[in-house]
Amino acid sequence: MNINKLPLYAEVSNDLRFKIFTDEWKVDEQIPTEMELCEIYNVSRITVRKAIDLLVQEGLLYRQRAVGTFVRKIDEQGNLTPVKSFTQEMTGLGKEAYTLNAAIQKIPASRKIANFLNTKINEPVMNLRRVFGTHEGAFAFFDTYFLCNEKYSVDSKDYYGSFYEYLNSFGIVVNSINEYVEAVLPDNELMKILSVDQCTPILKRVRYTKDIDVGKSFQEYSECFYIGSEYRYYVNYMEP
Incomplete structure (x- = not known):
């Protein structure tokens, strides 16, 4: 079911989020540059930047000025809610x-x-x-x-x-x-x-x-x- 047609930046952020959740990208690992991500997903730099901004806001990524963007340790976000039905x-x-x-x-x-x-x-x-x-x-x-x-x-x-x-x-x-x-x-x-x-x-x-x-x-x-x-x-x- 496709409840909402996702904008491009959301599709990219979903894929980046998946890499973090499944440990394809490790804690404190630097992710590809914005230009590299543009080539990987065949989207504009504005789209990539919006996708990264979203994950930074969620606490999944962090930026180091003049260095790059890195995966944040999940524990630094606080303990997640327990899994409930x-x-x-x-x-x-x-x-x-x-x-x-x-x-x-x-x-x-x-x-x-x-x-x-x-x-x-x-x-x-x-x-x-x-x-x-x-x-x-x-x-x-x-x-x-x-x-x-x-x-x-x-x-x-x-x-x-x-x-x-x-x-x-x-x-x-x-x-x-x-x-x-x-x-x-x-x-x-x-x-x-x-x-x-x-x-x-x-x-x-x-x-x-x-x-x-x-x-x-x-x-x-x-x-x-x-x-x-x-x-x-x-x-x-x-x-x-």
Whole structure:
């Protein structure tokens, strides 16, 4: 699903972000110069600079004047929020919410999804689409991707409960998370799913998780969309 057509700088920043999250670029490693990135992505220097600026604002990169741009240590951003299921989040917010609809299917990986899941373009991946809400209606839509595995069910009814609890049944514990949040406006499909108009503020939360224990290879990429007036995003920082 393509909720929003991304501008070029966002596409570039997504790919740079992927290199950081997957440790292709190590902490304190200098990334390619702006001119080198222009050649790699075949875009203008303005586009590359906007992409880098975005990751600097997110705390993933830092600049050294007259030297270059480097990968920032994740710990310097503070401890990230623990990985919680949607049900756990809603309980913490005092909301009683549940899955209104869930659909699972195997689809060929796009370039973007292949990058995040470290697989090949057009390789089959699992795509889980869920709508959440209350008896009053829907207020959240999750579009989730993860690698295929013969042990995963292809029956949608098995995904109405907590996704992370479902993974736990296979010994998978999601214990690493990187995410960012931005405000967007809904496209036609999202307007239909959430029953909103084109001017309704939407909170888009992009989440990349994995099980980093030895021998585990699970990775998840999700785009989560919330009606802005129905959801608050909290970040809890703890002293190391």
